[in-house]
Amino acid sequence: MYLVNRRSGGRLAGPLALLVGALALGTTLLGGPAVAASPEATLHELASAQGRYFGSATDNSELTDTAYTAVLGSEFGQITPGNSMKWDTTEPVQGQFQFAKGDVITDFGRQHGQSVRGHTLVWHSQLPGWVGALPPEKVEPAMVDHITEVATHYRGAVTAWDVVNEPFNEDGTYRTSPFHTAMGSDYIATALRAAHAADPEAKLYLNDYNIEGLGAKSDAMYALVTELLAEGVPLDGVGMQAHLAVQYGFPYEMRANMQRFADLGLDVAVTELDVRMQLPADATKLATQSSYYQRVVEACLAVERCVGVTVWDWTDKYSWVPSTFPGQGAANLYDENLLPKPALGAVRTALGAEDDGGGDGDGAALKALYRTNDSATGDNQIKPGLQLVNTGDTAVSLQDVTVRYWFTGENGASTYSTWCDWSPLGCSTVTSRVAAWNPAAAGADHYLEVGFRSGSLAPGASTGEIQLRLNKTDWSRFDESDDYSHSGATSYADAAKVAVYVGGELVWGIEP
DSSP states (O other): OOOBOTTTOOBOOTHHHHHHHHHHHOBOTTSOBOOOOBTTBOHHHHHHHTTOEEEEEEOGGGGGOHHHHHHHHHHOSEEEESSTTSHHHHOSBTTBOOOHHHHHHHHHHHHTTOEEEEEEEEESSSOOHHHHTSOHHHHHHHHHHHHHHHHHHTBTTBSEEEEEEOOBOTTSSBOOOHHHHHHTTHHHHHHHHHHHHHOTTSEEEEEESSOSSSSHHHHHHHHHHHHHHHTTOOOOEEEEOOEEEGGGOOOTTHHHHHHHHHTTTOEEEEEEEEEEEESSOOHHHHHHHHHHHHHHHHHHHHSTTEEEEEESOSBGGGOSHHHHSTTEEOOSSBOTTSOBOHHHHHHHHHHHHHHTTSSSSOOOOEEEEEEESOOOSSSSOBOEEEEEEEOSSSOEEGGGEEEEEEEOOOSSOSOEEEEEEEOTTOGGGEEEEEEEEEEEETTEEEEEEEEESSOEEOTTOBOOOEEEEEEETTOOOOOGGGOSSOOOOOSOEEOTTEEEEETTEEEESOOO
16 A cells, blocks of 8 residues: 655655555554555545645654654645744844744645644743843834744745734633733734734634633633724634643533634634543543544534644654653554554544535434542442533434443342432433343443433533442442443543443443
8 A cells, every 4th residue: 555645646665655564554552453544535635625624733853754754744734833933943032033943844845735834923932031031112012023024934835823822821811921911912913913914815813722612711712803803903713722631521512612713704723633641541542532533523524614623743753742741642643653543543534424425414423421429439339420412413312322331240139229319301311220241341240221211412412410329239349449431530521431322323432
């Protein structure tokens, strides 16, 4: 199997051919099958068929790795420089500009037929010390001069700019920076006007993290862009970074949130996507990661003005995560050996599924979230808390849905009692029973099965918490510490070891 060079249409040899052979024959470290890149369907080509782009961040030090650049140059249609256009690189000394590193990135993009996203003109971080030392009255002219010089230099070489990066705190207040201190929130409009004057053809964005779902931070961004548009400030879009984490859950309102920005006449872009996890990686975490990647792509495809998705580098080999979040990593589509992970297949599936018109329309897509409602693992009751979320685009009849939670019965009675202690649906609509799991597996010789007598779950809706409880009829003790579905989580998170079935077909989770 060969990758096709989009520029020449010819087959690629040398290191790339060897890499592709490895992809075709290799397996991941966890034993999953490697997914070979298809000559007919690179990520960018699949996305392009949907009117989107699919890109990757990169950095100068990585471009000496020929196996890396072979995939970067063939699989992706857009690139973003991770660091080489930031202020500390482009203007380390006031008035002395250095563009050599950024030029390498734009040259790579030009040679491989890729668009380039400029990142970033104004940010509170990675500033040279002289910026913070300026008296307040000198900050605005320094900022405008910096934007003018950098955007002018790259005019025609970049298609979009993250003009202002990360302007908000988590609670929606403005982040402290030399620019906000000197100019208040007006610095954002000033920066956008300066960027437009320097490069009138480039698309101008505001970019931030943790604005993918609905909440205080995304509300603050929405209020800001609404005000800027009303004032006639040049602004083309909002970048949602999407640095996600398996352990923190998925922002299920992402599609609705994208749509409200699009309804203002703005483009939306996923600009820095990765999905990190607590190490070591395992099959459960990788399955959850895959679903997150897939949901992000599906959200973008569902919103007409979502222009594309950029991953924050495509391989764990060059991920920023381990050095920033100790003990976390494995955040990208390919592992450290440049071999595909399950998430790559999930992204391809999401892109390809849209190609055939979106499926047969049943839209049955549910996800289980779990937490434990009892911190004791050795008492005589098991108390799982469960929620279901409809991640599809059509309503699901709850009468067709069952959920299974696996555990071990240990010694004592082999008969059980089950209870629903509380549910916003009403416990009278919730059914539960315990059944034996044959053949028994590690951590699983029984399962609690939950069903529903009535109800419907709308797209994006949740059942809310269903508080469940079970005990053996002789009230003997359990040991939950090694139970298949149990975790010590006390807040709700995606539960890959809790299975959801619709009409008897598995739609979520991994059975033991």
